[in-house]
Amino acid sequence: MDTTPVLLNPLGWTFDADLLRRHDRPGPRYTSYPTAPHFHDGYGPADFRSAVDRSNAAGRPLSLYVHVPYCTSPCFYCGCNRVISRDRSKGERYVDQVLVEAGRVAPLFDAGREVIQLHLGGGTPNFLEPQQLRRLIEGLASRFRFSERAERDFSIELDPRSVSVADIGLLAELGFNRASLGVQDFDPEVQQAINRVQGVDETMAIIQACRDNGMRSVNVDLIYGLPRQTLAGFGRTLDTVMAVRPDRLAIYGYAHLPHMFKAQRQIHDADLPDPEQKLALLGLAVERLSAAGYQYIGMDHFALPDEDLSQAQRAGSLHRNFMGYTTHADSDLLGLGVSAISRIDNSYSQNPRDLKEWEARIAAEELPVWRGLELDADDLLRAELIQQLMCHGRVDGRALAQRHAVDFDTYFAEELQSLQGLQQDGLASYRDGVVAATRQGRPLLRLIAMCFDRYLKAAQQPARYSRAIG
Secondary structure, rough: OOOOOOOOOOOOOOOOOHHHHHHOOEEOOOOOOOOOOOOOOOOOOHHHHHHHHHHHHHHHHHEEEEEOOOOOOOOOOOOOEEEEOOHHHHHHHHHHHHHHHHHHEEEEEEEOEEEEEEEEEOHHHHHOHHHHHHHHHHHHHHHHHEOOOOOOOOEEEEHHHOOHHHHHHHHHOOOOOOOEEEEEOHHHHHHHOOOOOOOOOHHHHHHHHHOOOOOOOEEEEEOOOOOOHHHHHHHHHHHHHHHHHOOOOEEEEEOOOOOOOOOOHOOOOHHOOOHHHHHHHHHHHHHHOOOOOOOEEEEEEOOOOHHHHHHHHHHHHHEEEEEEEEEEOOOOEEOOOOOOOOEEEEEEEOOOOOOHHHHHHHOOOOOOOEEEOOOHHHHHHHHHHHHHHHOOHHHHHHHHHHHHHOOHHOOHHHHHHHHHHHHHHHOOEOOOOOEEOOOOHHHHHHHHHHHHHHHHHHOOOOOOOOOOOO
């Protein structure tokens, strides 16, 4: 008999290990719908230009995402698109190429459209030397109209091992007001196993520098399910992080997919926690975050109650895209750099994932659009439904159906039938036209969303996804 406790907490969901264990299976993370595996190479530069023309008519603000692929060493757990190099001069060439791409794309957008959000992700954005970062940001500012509004979000992902306190001052000077720091785990045994040795003091110094330089939000990334991870060691990491109260926390489950990511082949299966241990690690994180007063945002994200994400969730304006959870739902997303994805008007587009191919398209004076997708009416309906589920844990089906001129129960009859299994186990509910996750079902939002994913049902060869929990 399972004696694992059910943890009741103010995060907005109930941790029930038995239910999580029985329903944990692979599925999309829904940073988009349709998801990226369904993009196709029939979508090209002409489609992208048409999408920009339509978006100009709407006049929404812009969000910019810049992908910096370089890292100086491989973290064995990583599944991101990155290039390993210790040659920092490559950053100079990369900045040149991103600015060429920006110079090619920016004139397509009306000059009055302001950039309300900027995010540098990777890879390791602070692979770029300070002068390279300055040139990148000032170059983007000369090509786009950066917002001066107080609510603008300019954020960057940082590796604390390769950034200094002085660098944080430069980032603040360049306009960055949010930072996300990768920690994963402070336990020395885990750090050795994942090839990421990182000191507590250096990490805490960067967090303090972010605050001293006026950044209004600091996020810390942790991962559960890593090799050699134990409850005692992860508990110490949680205590250390909780002591500085980051504004946001992401607690990711490690997805071991060595057939897809070569670096993960350095991790020995025998060193990984078994499914029971992995659930216990997640339960420990939930318990500590609950005690510390964090609000559950969705998926693996948490925030303090007065943080912007928490406020947006309570106000019903939270949004989810390729940058994660965001408060800027009313903006078009433009991705720059290798592998970057854009959502312009009702279409997605993606740059080549291979660095040399992206560079070749830049050199050929092309828009580097590799693949994409134009959303049809059904896509838009389901995208809105899944967006509301992932951000708020519920969707008013009748209001949604009215906006899209369909009858909800009739249109989604098959989907509501497939939802019944989750309802019977107390993970989801459907009453008075509202589909909602229960407290027990909140950590399994992906599974509820999957019931409404038309592409999953149609796929003859399903894409390989990480597991919903384990």
